[in-house]
Each structure stands twice: as structure tokens, then as C-alpha cells.
Amino acid sequence: MFLANKKTKLSVAALSTLLLLPATYASAMHIMEGYLPLPHCVAWGAVCIPFLIFGGIGMQKQMRGEGKVKILLALSGAFVFILSSLKIPSVTGSCSHPTGTGLGAILFGPSVMSILGIIVLLFQALLLAHGGLTTLGANTFSMAIAGPFVSFGIFKLMKKLKAPSGLAVFLAATIGDLFTYCVTSAQLALAFPDQGFFASLIKFMGIFAPTQLPIAMAEGLLSVIIFNILEKNCRTELTALGVIKKEA
Amino acid sequence: MIIDSLAYASRLRTIAAVQKLIFSAAAMIICIAANSFAISALTAAVMLFMIIRVGGTRAKNVFKLMCIPVIFIAASAAAIVVSIGSDSSAMICAVKIGGAYLGVSASGIAAAARTSAKALGAVSCMYFLSLTTPMTDLFSLLRKSPLPDFIAEIAELIYRYIFVLFDAAERIRIAQETRLGYATLKTSYRSTAQLASNLFMRAFRQADRTYTALASRGYEGEINVISERQKISARFCVFSAAYILTVTAAALFAGKAGI
Incomplete structure (x- = not known):
């Protein structure tokens, strides 16, 4: 790229400032309240409904057997909320949070995560002003449905391939996170197509990539360390959840 | 969770939750559907007036809270302003990268400004x-809704235990920090992971204890609570109806005038 004339230099300077600004948007990929047009809000909400019904039926079945399951599920939801409010340690000192959904999906299963996820997202909107009420559908789809299902699928696949659990957890959490970020970019590109959906998609993905790629890796790493500690100290709990098999 | 404690102190707390829910939902939908500067500004002004003057929440606290979304909105607006495409004729300034142009167009700035106002x-x-x-x-509204009861029960329990686990997390974090647990990047990762896994264990134990406590009080799988009866306020009813009608009319006018 040649910086031939003054105008180009100025453009480059202006554009790089604009591209750096979203780097402060380092928190998990919530779409802000009011950002999506109403038809999009309704459509994303509608997309979530089958998953939520499926998750709800699954949850109800689990709860029928024993009264304790309900309380355990509630504590799991609270755990996911706190997990998503922890800070990811980083060199730059920027304040970023994990989505927590990858680890949640591995521990509690993706269909349970969809219900716990929507409740947690609702609390994040009302108690922390992260995300929003009209964008709840879109955020639920990207963070509580798409991400967890991909994480869970990758975790199961890696287990089947007999990969070490560290690698399985890392890939599940990282790719789940990246998938969430791709879905959010697609949602924004659909809402603001500008010069066509694909150009816009590339733009949003490109802008959020510098923050989201390291965050995804960091969350993957953090999930592995957490999982290792859990595997060492909480075997009974993990066996009860069906994450690891009983030792023969 | 400063928002929750401010809500308890608000003078508008006594008004029935269903009224406030309908009012804010209607105002939000009108604001987003209108997609106009004037309506967005009007909505924000009325809401802030209601929160601060009528509700009695201190302005300082409200503006501090408004900073959270403002940062988000500014960051997302920057993402909307930038546009990529093969056509650079509409762009004010542009840089050619490969076969495409990366630049800023007037329509992009307009869209970003409109969206930011709407979001605000x-x-x-x-x-x-x-x-x-x-x-x-x-929660008591959620119980009355057609959704299955267990969702409201779980939501209530999650809400309760967020505070319990949050306190525990805070204490662990302070203990770790006093022992230089966050001194370097490596120890930070270790400490954060230990904190999270410790919370996971605590969550399980807490579930055990809560279950035992409930079971010894006759818990059979359902948690019933008595919710406070809230009177419907006629004044607030009239106010919200007037607001919705006026702003809808204003929105139609603003749509025609294009502001």
C-alpha cells in the first residue's frame, strides 16, 4: 500500500482509529439493546424457540426423577453467570470476560445450557446492562445456543477420537467462542448490510477479530486449567453430570 | 449489582410491575420502530426524567450506569461507520486494499448516528x-405467565445464588490477591482457574445443603412463594396511555418529516 498523497495518509489515520475503537468492545459478544431492527429481533427470537422448548422438555424430564436436580440446575446457572463475569487475565490490561458457555456446555450439556443461558442473559441485561431485552433473542441464539452446541459437539467428537481431555476442552471452548463471534458478526451484517451482506460480514469479522481471537484462545486455555482442576478434585460431581465415565 | 439495590430504593417501586413492564416495552418498541433522532431523544429524556425526578434515583448514579452502554454503543458505532465494498464513489475517504475499498461513507455515518441514538x-x-x-x-410476573412454573423457580434460585456465589468469589479473589496470586500473567491464569473450579465445587455443596434444608421443610419438588399484591396505579395507567399515544403520533410525524 502506497501512502502517496496527504489525503490517503489522512484516510489511513482516520480509519485506523475507527478500527481500534471496537477493541474496547472486549466484553463477550453481546449485541446492545436497540441495535437490531424489530423484524430481526422477532426473527431471532423465533429461531431460538424450538431449541428452548427442546431444552425445557429435557430439563423437565431430568427433574421429574429427583427434586434435587432442580436445585443443582439453578446453582449451575448461577455458576455460569459468575463464570462469565470473571476477568480473563491479559497482558494489555484490557477488561475482557469469558462467555463461559463452552465450559458450561461441556459440564451441563447444550440443551440445558440454552435455558440456563437465556436466564443468565436476561440477568446480564437487567442487572449489568450487558446486552438487552429486544436483542435477547439474537444474543441467546449466538451465545446460549450456537456456541454451546458447537462446543459440545467438538468435545464429544474429540472424546470419540480418544484425544486427551485437555485438547478436547481447549478446542471445544475456543471454537465454540469463535463460532459465537462469527454468528454475532453475521447477525450484525444482516442488520447493517451496507454494500452487501458478505462485504459487511467480512468487515464485522475483521473488526472484531483482533480482540476476539486472543480472547477465544485465552478462554480455551482457562477452560483447560479449570477442567484439569475439576478432574482432579471433583470426580464424583463430574461423574454425576456424565462428563467423565466411572472408573472401572 | 448496584442496579438492583437502586431499584429497591426507587419511589416508583410500589407501582405494579406489570404496568412498568408494559410501559417500558411499549416505549422501547416505539423508539426502535420509529428509528428517528427526535423520538430517540424524547424517549431517553422522558425515561431519565422518570428515573431521576419521579423515581428519586440520584442523577450521579444513573449517569454512571449510562456510561456502560455508551462505551458499547460508541464501539459498535465505529464498526458500522467503516464500510467495505467494491464501490468507492459514495465514500468520503477510502483506502484500496486488494480489489476492495475500505472507507467511510456518508450513509455509514448517518446509519451509525441513527442507530446509536436509537440504542441510547x-x-x-x-x-x-x-x-x-x-x-x-x-419473578412474580414470570410465575403468572403461561411459561411452565419450573422456569420461574429456576430463575429465582439462580438469582438468589448469584449473590451467594458472587460473595464467595470476591472473598477468594481478595485472598488470592493478598498472596500475590495475580502478580504475573501465569499466576493470574492459575488463580482465575482455581477460583472458578472452587466455585464449581461450592455450587455443588451449596445445592446439597439447600436441598437438605428444603427437604427437611417438606420440599417435594416445587417451591411456592407468596408474592406481594401490588395495586394497579390509575395515575400511572393514564400517564403511560398518554405517553404511548403522543409518542406514536410524534413517531408517525417524525417518520414523514424524516428526522
Whole structure:
């Protein structure tokens, strides 16, 4: 790229400032309240409904057997909320949070995560002003449905391939996170197509990539360390959840 | 969770939650559907007036809270301003990268400004609800809704245990910090992971204890609570109806005038 004339230099300077600004948007990929047009809000909400019904039926079945399951599920939801409010340690000192959904999906299963996820997202909107009420559908789809299902699928696949659990957890959490970020970019590109959906998609993905790629890796790493500690100290709990098999 | 404690102190707390929910939802929908500067500004102004003057929440606290979404909105607006495409004729300044142009167009700036204003209006509607209505009031609405009861029960339990686990997390973090647990990047990762896994264990033990406590009090799988009866306020009813009618009319006018 040649910086031939003054105008180009100025453009480059202006554009790089604009591209750096979203780097402060380092928190998990919530779409802000009011950002999506109403038809999009309704459509994303509608997309979530089958998953939520499926998750709800699954949850109800689990709860029928024993009264304790309900309380355990509630504590799991609270755990996911706190997990998503922890800070990811980083060199730059920027304040970023994990989505927590990858680890949640591995521990509690993706269909349970969809219900716990929507409740947690609702609390994040009302108690922390992260995300929003009209964008709840879109955020639920990207963070509580798409991400967890991909994480869970990758975790199961890696287990089947007999990969070490560290690698399985890392890939599940990282790719789940990246998938969430791709879905959010697609949602924004659909809402603001500008010069066509694909150009816009590339733009949003490109802008959020510098923050989201390291965050995804960091969350993957953090999930592995957490999982290792859990595997060492909480075997009974993990066996009860069906994450690891009983030792023969 | 400063929002929740402010909600308990608000003078608008006593108004029935269902009224406030309908009011803020309607205002939010009008604001987003109108997609106009004037309506967004009007919505934000009315909501802030209601929260601060009528509700009695201190302005300092409200503006501090408004900073959270403003940062988000500014960052996302920057993402909308930048556009990529093969056509650079509409762009004010552009840089050619490969076969495409990366630049800023007037329509992009307009879209970003409009969306930011709209988001600010919608956020103030959300704040109106969350700063005047404690979560417990919303739960009783959730119980009355056609959704299965277990969702409301789980939501209530999650809400309760967020505070319990949050306290535990805070204490662990302070203990770790005093022992230089966050001194370097490597120890930070270790400490954060230990904190998270410790919380996981605590969550399980807490579930055990809560279950035992409930079971010894006759718990059979359902948690029933008595919710406070809230009177429907006629004044607020009239106010919200007037607001919705006026702003809808204004929105139609603003749509025609294009502001």
C-alpha cells in the first residue's frame, strides 16, 4: 500500500482509529439493546424457540426423577453467570470476560445450557446492562445456543477420537467462542448490510477479530486449567453430570 | 449489582410491575420502530426524567450506569461507520486494499448516528424497568405467565445464588490477591482457574445443603412463594396511555418529516 498523497495518509489515520475503537468492545459478544431492527429481533427470537422448548422438555424430564436436580440446575446457572463475569487475565490490561458457555456446555450439556443461558442473559441485561431485552433473542441464539452446541459437539467428537481431555476442552471452548463471534458478526451484517451482506460480514469479522481471537484462545486455555482442576478434585460431581465415565 | 439495590430504593417501586413492564416495552418498541433522532431523544429524556425526578434515583448514579452502554454503543458505532465494498464513489475517504475499498461513507455515518441514538433511547427504557423494578417483582410476573412454573423457580434460585456465589468469589479473589496470586500473567491464569473450579465445587455443596434444608421443610419438588399484591396505579395507567399515544403520533410525524 502506497501512502502517496496527504489525503490517503489522512484516510489511513482516520480509519485506523475507527478500527481500534471496537477493541474496547472486549466484553463477550453481546449485541446492545436497540441495535437490531424489530423484524430481526422477532426473527431471532423465533429461531431460538424450538431449541428452548427442546431444552425445557429435557430439563423437565431430568427433574421429574429427583427434586434435587432442580436445585443443582439453578446453582449451575448461577455458576455460569459468575463464570462469565470473571476477568480473563491479559497482558494489555484490557477488561475482557469469558462467555463461559463452552465450559458450561461441556459440564451441563447444550440443551440445558440454552435455558440456563437465556436466564443468565436476561440477568446480564437487567442487572449489568450487558446486552438487552429486544436483542435477547439474537444474543441467546449466538451465545446460549450456537456456541454451546458447537462446543459440545467438538468435545464429544474429540472424546470419540480418544484425544486427551485437555485438547478436547481447549478446542471445544475456543471454537465454540469463535463460532459465537462469527454468528454475532453475521447477525450484525444482516442488520447493517451496507454494500452487501458478505462485504459487511467480512468487515464485522475483521473488526472484531483482533480482540476476539486472543480472547477465544485465552478462554480455551482457562477452560483447560479449570477442567484439569475439576478432574482432579471433583470426580464424583463430574461423574454425576456424565462428563467423565466411572472408573472401572 | 448496584442496579438492583437502586431499584429497591426507587419511589416508583410500589407501582405494579406489570404496568412498568408494559410501559417500558411499549416505549422501547416505539423508539426502535420509529428509528428517528427526535423520538430517540424524547424517549431517553422522558425515561431519565422518570428515573431521576419521579423515581428519586440520584442523577450521579444513573449517569454512571449510562456510561456502560455508551462505551458499547460508541464501539459498535465505529464498526458500522467503516464500510467495505467494491464501490468507492459514495465514500468520503477510502483506502484500496486488494480489489476492495475500505472507507467511510456518508450513509455509514448517518446509519451509525441513527442507530446509536436509537440504542441510547432503548437502553434508557431498559434502565427505567431495571431501576424501578426489583427482580423479585418480575419473578412474580414470570410465575403468572403461561411459561411452565419450573422456569420461574429456576430463575429465582439462580438469582438468589448469584449473590451467594458472587460473595464467595470476591472473598477468594481478595485472598488470592493478598498472596500475590495475580502478580504475573501465569499466576493470574492459575488463580482465575482455581477460583472458578472452587466455585464449581461450592455450587455443588451449596445445592446439597439447600436441598437438605428444603427437604427437611417438606420440599417435594416445587417451591411456592407468596408474592406481594401490588395495586394497579390509575395515575400511572393514564400517564403511560398518554405517553404511548403522543409518542406514536410524534413517531408517525417524525417518520414523514424524516428526522
